[in-house]
Amino acid sequence: MQVTETQKEGLKRGYTITVTAAELDAKVQEKLVEAQPEIEMKGFRKGKVPLAILRKQFGQRLLGDAMQDAIDNAMRDHFEATGDRPAMQPDVQMQDGENWSEGKDVVVDMSYEALPEIPELDASKVELERLVVKADDEAVEEALKNLAESAENFADRRKGSKAKEGDQVVIDFKGSVDGEEFEGGSAEDYPLVLGSNSFIPGFEDQLVGAKADEEVEVKVTFPAEYGAAHLAGKDAVFACTVKAVKAPKPAEIDDELAKKYGAEDLAALKAQIAERLEEEYKGAARAVMKRALLDQLDKLVEFELPPSLVEAEANQIAHQLWHDEHPEEHGHNHGEIEVTDEHKKLANRRVRLGLLLAELGRKHEIDVTDQEMTQAVMNQARQYPGQERAFFEFVQKNQEVQQQLRAPIFEDKVVDHIVENAKVTEKEVGKDELQKAVEALDEE
Incomplete structure (x- = not known):
């Protein structure tokens, strides 16, 4: 088996893989020997059918399997030897195609874009500000009033x-x-x-x-x-x-209202509300800090991006934004959607940050646990009351949905890892200032 380089330009790679006729024949023979002990045929005891007869009976069927195995093994060996990781599924084309016949070498052209070398990130150079908001009496009283109105x-x-x-x-x-x-x-x-x-x-x-x-x-x-x-x-x-x-x-704001919401008395309900509000504030502050972190990472680390990934991301962004603007259109019979420079700019950012976070996660062995995935599925299933079991089964059978649930968990864990090693200062602000910072996220 021979692998010959035909292209190496930027991240683009091209190779020719040659599997000789003799190698292919040996692979077919190996598969026949492997299958022989389990084969039964009229006139022969189980496992005693001569290989020559097996080849005549099953050779053509095994030839395709042997060819695929040989090419897959060659590709795997190539990636292990070079350390290349393809950005997308490699394009593999057989040179002779339909003109190939048994007894000839198999020659395959393989092309792909390699993932780039991503430079080390010095997290200590990242400087972040964490907004801290306390639940004041006014906010607690406002939340109490809303509870009373909803319990009217x-x-x-x-x-x-x-x-x-x-x-x-x-x-x-x-x-x-x-x-x-x-x-x-x-x-x-x-x-x-x-x-x-x-x-x-x-x-x-x-x-x-x-x-x-x-x-x-x-x-x-x-x-x-x-x-x-x-x-x-x-x-x-x-x-x-x-x-x-x-x-x-509206319900009276008293101990009876508190008991309706599972608290012992009004003081306990106020404490619960304050705790819940501060958790909400923490979540909002984290979103603001995460955006600031991603903005810094986008400028801190530069590397070449695989054009195919950027193009695919830009098309997806354009498609999603078009559907956001045309909510009445649920299908895809809408003709071609123009990809603008703004879409490409956003795609570049997303691909760069996605590759960087993925590499950091790989290097630091950050992974999503089964428990975290189960919790994510349960959270999602709550949106389908009465159909939770069906949703669980749907997720189990659908790798794409599993990845959609896993991706944000993985991203947050990598972000947390960076934050732990960054320089973070805390700034106490009021809820109005936090609200403005959150609203600014949607404007960007």
């Missing part, structure tokens, strides 16, 4: 009061289509918040202005895409009896 109760309005949007009406109703009541169209003592849009469009609007003890006939049309096919697009009439009209009333 409803109290009866004065007799004769008209229902307003935001009020709760307690109703009995019976729905009918073409004069016939339908299954699931009736209820008693149903508490409906007007403006919640929890009923068919137009239903709640017709109850605004209603009073307790009134009868209201609500006429609506079921949406064309309604889940129950026999009702979709149909006109319906709901006979409603308004039994009560209630106004929203």
